[in-house]
Amino acid sequence: MPIVLQLSDPHLLQDPNARLREVPTRQTLHEVLSLAFERCAAIDRVVLTGDLAHDETPATYVALEGLLRTRGVEALPLPGNHDDRGAIATAFPRVAGAGDGTIRFVDVIGGWCLIGLDSQIPGEDAGRLGPDQLEWLRQTLATHVGMPTVIFVHHPPIPTGHPVLDDMGLLDADALASMLEATPWVAAICHGHIHRAFEGRLGSTPVLGAPSTAFQFPAHPDDGPFEFLPPGARVLHLGSTLRTEVIRLPRLEWLPRPKPKPGESTPTAS
Ligand SMILES: [Fe+2]
Structure with missing residues (x-):
């Protein structure tokens, strides 16, 4: 499986020791990766659903590729x-893009089809698939009719309840929803962007959000800028049906701490 x-x-x-929002992001990625390989007998693919290099510098992507290559697992960014x-x-020259500048993929493994979509709008926080990529998706799904499929994309295709993040969601999600009405073999859409575990539906298609391997966002901005949860990842078991689980690091000491409200003492990690 x-x-x-x-x-x-x-x-x-x-900088491998740099922190972003108090979190040593290189270290937490390393530890989440180690946790996943401890928990799983074998990992066949690693799919990276965006916001890979906060500084967007070539050396940072090279370091990420190197980290994954040492694990001997194929990475799909x-x-x-x-x-x-x-x-x-x-x-990542093996997945160098679609010839039009976008980074997307289709991969068949163990009777399952993995499809990655590029939702980036350069210079903007919201996402869009665009008509060309939607047509490519339609053709790819038609080529794999009936094959259980998981679609990966950075931006969530439905509102997740966080108004700030929902304002920077997938702008053409309605077109995706219309297409997926005719493709019941799509088992799930797995996304990032909201830095938290999430479950919803686009029509009848399950939508699954993954935690960040770094800092976590709350379900609503009233709960503060960060959620006091450890970094994590989502694991997908592709058997006769899709089974998924969220894994998280046990350590909390380098996480951002919630700011105490007036009259409150500072919460401590447990
Ligand atoms: Fe992000």
Whole structure:
């Protein structure tokens, strides 16, 4: 049974010891990867659902590719709103893009089809697939009629309840929803961007959000800028049906702490 590890929003920096929002993002990615390989007997693919390099520098993508290559697992990267497509294509030449500058993929493993979509709009936080990529998706799904399929994309195709993040969602999600009404063999859409585990539906298609391998966002901005949860990832078990689980690191000491409200003491990790 193939196992796919979805890593999302690592927000790496060129300095391996650098912290972003207090989180040493290179270290947390390393630890999430180690946790996944401890938990799973074998991982057949790693899908990276965007916001790979916060600084968008070529060296950061090269470091990410090197980290995954040492694990001997095939990595399938997708861009988020914080990414440089050209630098991804250079660092991951096996998935160098679709010839039109986008980074997308189709991969068949163990009777399952994995499709990666590029939702980046350069310079903007929201996402869009665009008519050309939607047509490519339609043709790809038609080529694999009836084959259980998982679609990966950075931006969530439905509102997730966080108004700030929902304002920077997938702008042409309605077109995707219309297409998927005719493709019941699509088992799930797995996304990043919201830095938290999430479950919803686009029509009848399950939508699954992954935690960030770095810092976590809350379900609603009223809960503060960060969620006090450890970095994590989503694991997909591709058997007779899709089974998924979210894994998280046990360590909390380098996480951002919630700011105490007036009259409250500072919460502590447990
Ligand atoms: Fe992100």
